[in-house]
Amino acid sequence: MNMQTKPPRTAAEQALLDSFAEKVGQLPGDAKVTLARDRLLSAITETGLPTRRIESWHYTDLRNLLRGVPGKPSGAARAVAPLIRGAVVWPVVQGVAGNPAAPEGVDLSPFMDLLASGEAAGMLAARGSDDLIGQLNGAFAEDGYSFSVAAGQAVEEIIELQSVQSGGQVHNRFVANFGARASATVIERHVGDEGQIGLSSSISSLDLEDGAEVTWIILQGRGENDQHLGQLTARLGADATLKLYVINAGGKLVRQEVHVDVAGEGAHFDLRCVNLLAGDSHTDVTLTLGHAVPHTTSKEIIRNVVLGRARGVFQGQIRVAQAAQKTDAQMACNTLLLSDEGEFAAKPELEIFADDVICAHGATVIDIDHNHLFYLMARGITEKSARALLVNGFVDELIGELANEDLVEALETLIEQWLVDHG
Amino acid sequence: MLEIKNLHARIADDGTEIIRGLNLTVKAGEVAAIMGPNGSGKSTLSYILAGRDDYEVTEGDILYNGESILGLDPSERAAKGIFLAFQYPVEIPGVATMQFLKVAMNEQRKARGEDELKTPDFIRLVKEAAASLQIDPAMLKRPLNVGFSGGEKKRAEILQMKLLAPKLCVLDETDSGLDIDALKIVSDGVNALRAPDRAIIVITHYQRLLEHIVPDSVHVLYQGQVIKSGDKDLALDLEANGYAQIIEAAA
Numbered sequence: 001m002n003m004q005t006k007p008p009r010t011a012a013e014q015a016l017l018d019s020f021a022e023k024v025g026q027l028p029g030d031a032k033v034t035l036a037r038d039r040l041l042s043a044i045t046e047t048g049l050p051t052r053r054i055e056s057w058h059y060t061d062l063r064n065l066l067r068g069v070p071g072k073p074s075g076a077a078r079a080v081a082p083l084i085r086g087a088v089v090w091p092v093v094q095g096v097a098g099n100p101a102a103p104e105g106v107d108l109s110p111f112m113d114l115l116a117s118g119e120a121a122g123m124l125a126a127r128g129s130d131d132l133i134g135q136l137n138g139a140f141a142e143d144g145y146s147f148s149v150a151a152g153q154a155v156e157e158i159i160e161l162q163s164v165q166s167g168g169q170v171h172n173r174f175v176a177n178f179g180a181r182a183s184a185t186v187i188e189r190h191v192g193d194e195g196q197i198g199l200s201s202s203i204s205s206l207d208l209e210d211g212a213e214v215t216w217i218i219l220q221g222r223g224e225n226d227q228h229l230g231q232l233t234a235r236l237g238a239d240a241t242l243k244l245y246v247i248n249a250g251g252k253l254v255r256q257e258v259h260v261d262v263a264g265e266g267a268h269f270d271l272r273c274v275n276l277l278a279g280d281s282h283t284d285v286t287l288t289l290g291h292a293v294p295h296t297t298s299k300e301i302i303r304n305v306v307l308g309r310a311r312g313v314f315q316g317q318i319r320v321a322q323a324a325q326k327t328d329a330q331m332a333c334n335t336l337l338l339s340d341e342g343e344f345a346a347k348p349e350l351e352i353f354a355d356d357v358i359c360a361h362g363a364t365v366i367d368i369d370h371n372h373l374f375y376l377m378a379r380g381i382t383e384k385s386a387r388a389l390l391v392n393g394f395v396d397e398l399i400g401e402l403a404n405e406d407l408v409e410a411l412e413t414l415i416e417q418w419l420v421d422h423g
Numbered sequence: 424m425l426e427i428k429n430l431h432a433r434i435a436d437d438g439t440e441i442i443r444g445l446n447l448t449v450k451a452g453e454v455a456a457i458m459g460p461n462g463s464g465k466s467t468l469s470y471i472l473a474g475r476d477d478y479e480v481t482e483g484d485i486l487y488n489g490e491s492i493l494g495l496d497p498s499e500r501a502a503k504g505i506f507l508a509f510q511y512p513v514e515i516p517g518v519a520t521m522q523f524l525k526v527a528m529n530e531q532r533k534a535r536g537e538d539e540l541k542t543p544d545f546i547r548l549v550k551e552a553a554a555s556l557q558i559d560p561a562m563l564k565r566p567l568n569v570g571f572s573g574g575e576k577k578r579a580e581i582l583q584m585k586l587l588a589p590k591l592c593v594l595d596e597t598d599s600g601l602d603i604d605a606l607k608i609v610s611d612g613v614n615a616l617r618a619p620d621r622a623i624i625v626i627t628h629y630q631r632l633l634e635h636i637v638p639d640s641v642h643v644l645y646q647g648q649v650i651k652s653g654d655k656d657l658a659l660d661l662e663a664n665g666y667a668q669i670i671e672a673a674a
Contacts, residue, residue: 369513371513372513372515374473374475374476374497375509375512375513375515376515376518376523376527377474377496377497377498377501378473378474378475378497378498378500378501378506378507378509379498379501379523379527379531379583379587380498380501380502380527380530380531380534380587381498381501381526381527381530382498382530382534383496383498385526385530386498389518389522389523389526390515390517390518392517392518393515393516393517393518393566394517395517396517396518397516397517397566400517
C-alpha cells in the first residue's frame with residue numbers, strides 16, 4: 001500500500017510560517033479578517049508551496065525557485081518621481097500607504113483601514129487551492145489602497161500607484177472600482193533596488209461597471225535579487241473596456257497573474273505585455289480569461305526579449321462559455337531569443353464551448369532579422385546600436401498603441417534604458 | 424575614388440563564385456553605369472561594396488580613396504561615405520522612420536568626430552530634403568518603409584542618400600518599379616547630388632534610367648567580370664543590339 005507522505009518543508013516554507021507567527025499579532029484586521037488570514041495560511045501549510053506537479057505552476061516550480069523569505073523591510077526607501085510629470089502619486093513605501101490627495105470624483109482610502117474595520121474580510125479569499133498568490137497576499141496583506149471612481153467621471157490626471165521596496169517582505173493590496181462610464185489611466189508601479197533580497201506580493205482587484213474605460217499599466221521594475229508575485233483580477237461589465245499593459249523589466253523571480261472575467265455584453269479586453277528578461281531571472285506571466293456572455297472581444301499580444309540565461313513563461317488560457325456566441329478572442333506570443341542559454345515557454349490554451357466564435361492563438365520565436373541588421377548598418381549605424389534599435393522596435397510596436405504620448409515616451413525611454421543596461 | 428582590382432567573391436554559405444576577376448575604376452565626380460544581363464553579378468557587386476557578410480572575397484581588393492575597405496563592416500564603410508540605395512529596401516516594423524534617420528545621421532557624425540545634430544536642425548534638414556523629393560511628411564511618421572509603395576521606398580532611399588551626403592553612391596536598380604513621374608523625381612534627386620567630389624555608380628538593366636541620369640562611363644558586367652567599358656553611347660548600343668554581340672566578342 002502506498003502512503004502519501006508530505007515532502008519536508010523547505011527553508012522558504014518554514015520561513016514563511018515563522019514570519020507569520022512573528023507578525024500575526026501586528027497584522028491589521030478585526031476578528032473576521034484574522035480568521036480569513038488564518039485560513040489562508042493553513043492552506044499554505046497544508047499543501048506547501050506549489051511545485052511543477054500543480055498544473056498552473058508547471059513552469060514555475062515555486063517550491064524550488066523561492067529562495068529566501070526575508071523579514072520586515074529594513075532598508076531605507078522613499079517614493080520616487082512619477083513616471084509621467086503631473087501624475088498623481090499614491091505611494092506605498094516599504095509596504096505602508098500614505099495619505100495622499102485624490103483627484104475630483106475619486107474616493108480613496110488606505111487598504112489598512114478596510115482591514116481594520118473588517119470590510120476587507122471578504123476580499124481575503126483564494127481563487128482556488130492553487131492560488132498561492134491569493135493565499136499568501138491574503139494572509140499577510142498589510143496595506144495598499146482602495147479607491148472608487150464615480151460614475152461618469154473622467155479622471156484627467158494619471159494615477160500612479162507606487163510601491164517602493166528595498167529588501168524585506170511586503171504585501172500590498174489595491175482595490176479599484178470604476179463606476180459606470182467612468183474613465184481613468186492607472187500605473188501600478190513596483191520599484192525595487194539592487195540591495196538585499198526582497199519578497200513582495202501585490203494583488204489588484206478591478207471592477208469595471210458598465211461602459212467604464214480603463215487603461216491599467218503594471219510596471220514591474222524590482223531589483224535583481226527580488227522575488228515578486230503579482231496578481232490582477234478584473235471584472236468587465238457591459239461595454240466596458242480594459243486596456244491592460246504588463247511590463248516586466250526587473251526582478252529575479254517574478255510571477256504576474258492576470259485573471260479577467262469579461263462578464264458584460266460588448267465588453268473588450270486588451271492585454272499588451274512586454275517581458276524584458278536578462279541575467280538568470282525567471283519571469284512568468286499567467287493569464288486566465290473568461291468570456292461569459294455573447295458579443296465580447298479580447299486581444300492579447302505578448303512580446304518577450306530574452307537575454308543571458310533568463311527564462312520566461314507565458315500561460316494564456318481563454319475560456320469561452322457556451323452562451324458566449326460571437327466572441328472574438330486573439331492571442332499572440334512572440335519571443336525574440338537573443339541568447340543560446342535563454343529560454344521561453346509559451347502555453348496557449350483555448351477552451352471553447354460556443355460554436356459561433358473567432359478564437360486564435362499563435363506563438364513565434366525569432367532572432368534578429370539579418371536583412372534588417374544589414375540595412376541599418378549600411379546606413380552607418382553600428383551593430384550594437386542597430387541591434388538595440390531592432391529589439392526596441394520589436395516591443396515598441398505595443399507601446400506605440402497607447403493613446404497618451406507622454407506615456408509612450410516615458411515607457412520607450414524606460415525600455416531603451418533597459419536595453420542599454422542589459423544589451 | 425574607387426578601385427576594384429581583380430576581385431573574386433563567392434557566396435559564403437555554399438562557395439558559389441559570383442564575381443570572377445572584376446576590375447573597375449571610378450573617379451571622383453564620375454557617374455558610372457553598370458549594365459548586364461540577369462545573373463551577371465550586378466547586385467552582388469553592390470552588396471560586396473556595402474559589406475554584406477553573406478559574400479566573401481577570396482582574391483583581389485577594393486580600394487576606396489586608396490585604402491582597402493575589405494576589413495570594414497557595413498557601418499564603418501557607411502561612415503566613410505559609401506552608400507547603397509537598395510533595390511529592395513527592407514521594411515522594419517517598430518522602427519520609426521524619423522528615429523532611424525536621426526540615429527543614422529548622428530552615428531555617422533559621431534564616427535567622423537562631429538557633433539550630434541540638434542533636433543530642430545535635424546527636422547529642418549529632413550523637411551527640406553523630403554519636399555525636394557515630393558515625399559509626403561505623413562510617410563515619415565510611419566515605421567521604416569512599412570506600407571510604402573514601391574515608388575515611395577525608392578524615394579525614401581534617395582532621401583536617405585541626400586541626408587547622409589555620402590561620397591560614393593551605389594544605386595542598385597533604383598529604376599525598377601518606378602513609373603515615369605517617379606523616375607523623373609528620383610533622377611532629379613540623384614542629379615542634384617552630382618558633385619566633383621562625389622562618385623555615383625548606377626546599376627541598371629535599362630537604358631531608360633540613363634536618359635535621366637546621364638553617365639560618364641558605362642561598363643558591361645557578365646559572369647562576374649567587366650567585359651566592356653565605354654561612354655554613354657555604349658548604353659545606346661546595348662539598347663539597340665542587346666548583350667549577345669558584346670558577350671560573343673569578349674569570349
